[in-house]
Amino acid sequence: MGVTTTTTSAATYTPIATTTLGSAASNITFSSISGSYTDIVAVFNGGASAGSNALALQLGNGSVDTSSNYSITFLSGNGSNAVSGRVSNNAYLYIDARATLPTTLTANAIISIQNYSNTNTYKTTISRYNDAAGEADATVGLWRSTSAINIIKLYPDSGANFLAGSTFTLYGVKAA
Amino acid sequence: MILPGILASGITGNLSTNNYISIATATVDSSGASNITFSSIPQTYTHLQIRGSFTGSGVPIPQFNGDTGNNYAFHGLRGTGSAASAYAVTSAPNLQLGTASQAGSTYPFSFIFDILDYTNVNKYKTTRSLGGSDQNGSGGIDFSSGLWLNTAAITSITIPIGSGTANQYSQFALYGVK
Numbered sequence: 001m002g003v004t005t006t007t008t009s010a011a012t013y014t015p016i017a018t019t020t021l022g023s024a025a026s027n028i029t030f031s032s033i034s035g036s037y038t039d040i041v042a043v044f045n046g047g048a049s050a051g052s053n054a055l056a057l058q059l060g061n062g063s064v065d066t067s068s069n070y071s072i073t074f075l076s077g078n079g080s081n082a083v084s085g086r087v088s089n090n091a092y093l094y095i096d097a098r099a100t101l102p103t104t105l106t107a108n109a110i111i112s113i114q115n116y117s118n119t120n121t122y123k124t125t126i127s128r129y130n131d132a133a134g135e136a137d138a139t140v141g142l143w144r145s146t147s148a149i150n151i152i153k154l155y156p157d158s159g160a161n162f163l164a165g166s167t168f169t170l171y172g173v174k175a176a
Numbered sequence: 177m178i179l180p181g182i183l184a185s186g187i188t189g190n191l192s193t194n195n196y197i198s199i200a201t202a203t204v205d206s207s208g209a210s211n212i213t214f215s216s217i218p219q220t221y222t223h224l225q226i227r228g229s230f231t232g233s234g235v236p237i238p239q240f241n242g243d244t245g246n247n248y249a250f251h252g253l254r255g256t257g258s259a260a261s262a263y264a265v266t267s268a269p270n271l272q273l274g275t276a277s278q279a280g281s282t283y284p285f286s287f288i289f290d291i292l293d294y295t296n297v298n299k300y301k302t303t304r305s306l307g308g309s310d311q312n313g314s315g316g317i318d319f320s321s322g323l324w325l326n327t328a329a330i331t332s333i334t335i336p337i338g339s340g341t342a343n344q345y346s347q348f349a350l351y352g353v354k
Contacts, residue, residue, distance in 0.1 A: 002207025002344075005200055009218075012351070013196035038201075038349060039227055071312040073277070075255030075319065084255030088313045114229035114286040120345040121231055124286040126306055126317075138255070140308035140317040142283065173227065175201040175349035 008176040016040070018169040021162055024049065027155035028168045029064075035117040035148055037172030044109040044154060046166025048101035052156035055095040055109055059123065061147040066091055069144045074098070078135040092157070093141040096129040101156050105165050107131040116149040123149060195354040197221065204346040208232065211336040212348045217294075219329060221352030224291040226333070228348040229284045234340020235274035236287060238322075240301065240330045244269050252320030255308075270336070271324075276316025277309040278340060285309040294330040301330060 014037070017030055033040065044055070058064035068089040075084050076098040087094055095109050111127040125141035143149075152170075156162060202212045217224070228236065239248075246267040253262050254276040263275060279285035287307025294301060301324040308317030324330075335348065342348075 002205040003202045003209045003212060004205060005202045005214075007200040008198050010198050011194040011196065012198045038347070071310050073255060073257045073308060073310045073315045073317050075253060075260055075317050077260075082253070082260040084257055084260040084316075086257035086310070086313070086315070112227075112286075112288060114227065114284065115347060118229075118345060118347075121229075121284055122282060124229060124284040124309065126286050126288065126308065128306065138253075138306055138317055138319045140277075140286070140310045140315065142310040142312055142315075144312060173196075173349075173351075174198060175227075175347065176198045 006176045012174040014172045016170045016172050021164050021166045023164050024161035026161050027153055028162065029151065029153045030170045031151045033150045035150065036174065038115060038175040039173040040113045040116050041171040041173060042111045042152065043169045045105065047103055047105045047107055047163045048156040049160045049163065050103055051158055052101045052160030053158040054097060055101055055129065056092040056155050056157045057095055057111065058092045058153045059143045059149050060151045061149060062151065064151055064153045065145060070141065072097060072139050072141045074137055074139040076135055076137045093125060095127050095139060096137050097139065098137065099131065099134045102131050102133060105163060106133060113149060119146050119148055121146060197352045199350045199352050201347060201349040204342045204344055206344045208341045208343055210341050211334055213332065213334045214350045215332040217331050218352065219295045221354055222293065223353040224294050225351045225353060226289040226348060229286040230279055230342040230346030231281060231284050232279050232337065232341045232343040232346065234338035235272060235278050235285065236335045237270040237272050237338050239270045239334045240324050241328055241332055242334065243326065247325045248322065250320050250322040252318050254316060254318045256316045271303060271322040273305045273307045274318050276318050279309055280311050283309050283311040291330065297327050297329055299327060300325050
């Protein structure tokens with residue numbers, strides 16, 4: 001069988017970087033991300049100024065890719081119904097495709113970027129987003145690039161700002 | 177590094193980082209693989225998590241301790257990109273981590289699969305998973321819970337790739353959570 005199995009007992013899920021916004025900011029970028037993990041996980045808690053639309057994510061190597069190389073399929077419930085939809089050939093990944101970011105610090109997102117440094121495959125993200133006053137989402141995303149990811153950018157689309165007090169943390173998960 | 181104009185701090189040392197442990201990783205070579213097995217799983221953790229990303233075809237259909245009997249059940253929500261729906265399967269020979277999409281030859285299927293209280297011999301075993309594959313115009317996502325009708329401690333996990341195959345560079349990693 002074409003499988004190589006390696007074992008270890010090493011601790012992982014390592015905090016790489018974290019920040020709490022002291023003032024409003026239009027985006028947060030994690031750059032120079034080490035390629036030494038298997039997956040990276042970004043965790044967000046916060047909100048955005050009025051006029052924001054979705055929580056957006058761009059990926060890249062050296063600089064974020066702003067071309068139409070992203071797509072998603074999502075599942076969303078907002079208290080009255082459940083829907084699924086998709087966005088193809090987009091310039092970023094939606095994390096909450098259905099709703100706007102709240103103007104309070106009540107939105108959460110956990111975004112797992114799988115095999116982010118594997119240069120043989122496209123990159124897939126799986127994420128959960130919830131806002132107690134809005135919706136709960138599960139989303140699978142695709143970045144059609146085989147480049148290793150060493151930079152990610154989170155931002156509210158439509159030019160809004162993240163609120164002061166929003167928090168962002170990046171973890172690395174290293175397989176055996 | 178965090179940009180721009182944001183105070184950043186490396187927080188290693190401020191959080192306990194020794195409660196999520198890498199146990200084993202299966203990496204598929206050029207021969208491909210129709211199933212993945214983790215055996216002799218240490219019984220020293222509270223929960224297990226498997227994180228995987230693979231290309232090829234099929235979906236993961238896990239089984240525990242080599243049990244291929246109809247001792248599994250699962251419920252889920254699926255999104256196909258055009259519709260959301262719920263499903264339930266009982267008396268199945270395996271769990272199933274995806275119903276809305278399969279892996280593609282160039283489009284990974286990725287998943288996170290949690291197995292709770294896997295050593296507790298006083299109750300049946302429960303799982304949860306989130307997984308899917310987006311293929312730029314097709315694909316889907318599943319959010320599901322699973323049940324193995326057995327009180328035995330889980331010592332091995334086999335993950336057939338349905339009727340498909342995982343291609344080279346696919347990876348499945350097992351972690352323990354204390």
